[in-house]
Amino acid sequence: MSLLKNKLIVTLPIIVIAVIFIFSLAMIPSINPAPHNLPIAIVNEDQGLTAPKVNIGETIVSDIQSEILANSDGNSAIKWIEVGSEVEAKSGLDNQDYYAALVIPKDFSERQASLMTLDPSSPRMQMYINQGMNASASSVAGQMLNHAVDAINKKLCAELLEAIDQKGAMLSTKQAAALASPIVSEIINVNATGTHSANGNSPVLMLQPLWMACLIGNVIFLLVKNKQNYVNRNDRLWANIVQFLWGAIIALAAGFSFTWFAGRWGVHTPHFTDTALFLAIAYLAFFLMIAAVFSWIGLKGMIIFVLLLFFGAPLLSSAPELLSLFYRDWILSWLPMRFMVDGLRELLFFGQGLSMNHPTFVLIWIAFGSLLVLLSSTFKGSRKPEQKKEAPR
Structure with a gap:
């Protein structure tokens, strides 16, 4: 048993534990990644209505920014950045300033008002996902945008149903279908990673x-x-x-x-x-x-x-x-x-x-x-x- 008299052999368990500890530190960033102030652009191009004077796009932007999407650490998950136009937002995506962008088009209020008529036309939003910037972060940004749009959908649906109920009107088949999900969201991937990129990695x-x-x-x-x-x-x-x-x-x-x-x-x-x-x-x-x-x-x-x-x-x-x-x-x-x-x-x-x-x-x-x-x-x-x-x- 002369081998066990060697100091290096005796201390080998401690060395092994130390090596495991040091290299296990590399696991920490990947165990529970949580977004912190993920920059997402929001664009309101809604021109609103003149009679009655209302701009639903402004209300949506205010509601989104007031809703704090917290991560598991309790910190803000998203940093909403107001951008003046869709063109400016696309430029920011290409410059890797944002992981995603939410665009409210010019006719949003007009289409939203049509949901109260017999010929409804669902308002639309564009969600741009910047895939090339980072695969995991853009995926998280897409999930956050979907969550925000779902919350807007539920609120808008409740408000429209309440307004229709107060008027005592009956819903047509078209209206009922449109009110099930008032906002139609369109997902657009920009700077796409494609199929031969190891999922962007x-x-x-x-x-x-x-x-x-x-x-x-x-x-x-x-x-x-x-x-x-x-x-x-x-x-x-x-x-x-x-x-x-x-x-x-x-x-x-x-x-x-x-x-x-x-x-x-x-x-x-x-x-x-x-x-x-x-x-x-x-x-x-x-x-x-x-x-x-x-x-x-x-x-x-x-x-x-x-x-x-x-x-x-x-x-x-x-x-x-x-x-x-x-x-x-x-x-x-x-x-x-x-x-x-x-x-x-x-x-x-x-x-x-x-x-x-x-x-x-x-x-x-x-x-x-x-x-x-x-x-x-x-x-x-x-x-x-x-x-x-x-x-x-």
């Missing part, structure tokens, strides 16, 4: 292969550079420059090959060249970032990037509004991989080509800053080979 799925390729590439570079054991500062500088230049070539190869592989596996990539170049930029940024850390602390830095991927992937699948304040402000906002995911969403779901947008700009700055850190490691003290001492004569 393809940008997150594409992160892992690219990230691991960057990590393995840098491990190989580090092992080779350590074997060379450069003592001269000029040699170390040249080695870092070669690593950068070769990394740029590898980035292009990785970007185009990965885009081709993804297309072959079934991922819809509407802009092949733009997607490939963006992935090349992302690869170079991550490659240089990992190289910069390795150049200062060595292979020990690998644990940092493995943990970043392990803890980051579940967060990147969720919208910021579905995370707790801690994970949103202190974890998600500091993840460098989110810029790759955000950029891919714009390319894959929003019909945008490669441009100097926010994700691309940040990735370029990550690459530039990491390059400076990598080159600065040239001036770090080197490990000189030990010299053999001569035996005394």
Whole structure:
């Protein structure tokens, strides 16, 4: 039983429990996601009636905003944002300002008044769901909108039945059918994720292969550079420059090959060249970032990037509004991989080509800053080979 005398073996249960605890923390964001101030646009284009002077659209907007839809934490689930027109709301959806939009059309009051006549025409609402922004959050936004419209339907139905009852009128067949559900809602998916996008999660799925390729590439570079054991500062500088230049070539190869592989596996990539170049930029940024850390602390830095991927992937699948304040402000906002995911969403779901947008700009700055850190490691003290001492004569 000499094996049990080893301190590492004896403390192994504690180590296992500690590892389970640390990695179980990654489960927390996905266990009970609750929306917090999910931004949804509301547009009232209702022109109202002149006789009697009434605007049902204004009443609906007021009722919706006064009704607080709380989540399981008791906080407001939706942040209603009044927008001036349907065109402006669509522009906000394309700019990823809102997860959904509710539009009340111009003839809403007119159609609502017709429900009291023998020739009723049900008022309509349009519900725009911004699928490409985030699959889970847009689904929650759609559910919230349906809940709001159902509440309006019930209230409107009760008011109309009361008005008809006060007049002592009889309902026609058409009126009865229309009053069963006075408002007809039309659901319109914008920036749709389509059927070949892993339910809108393809940008997150594409992160892992690219990230691991960057990590393995840098491990190989580090092992080779350590074997060379450069003592001269000029040699170390040249080695870092070669690593950068070769990394740029590898980035292009990785970007185009990965885009081709993804297309072959079934991922819809509407802009092949733009997607490939963006992935090349992302690869170079991550490659240089990992190289910069390795150049200062060595292979020990690998644990940092493995943990970043392990803890980051579940967060990147969720919208910021579905995370707790801690994970949103202190974890998600500091993840460098989110810029790759955000950029891919714009390319894959929003019909945008490669441009100097926010994700691309940040990735370029990550690459530039990491390059400076990598080159600065040239001036770090080197490990000189030990010299053999001569035996005394």
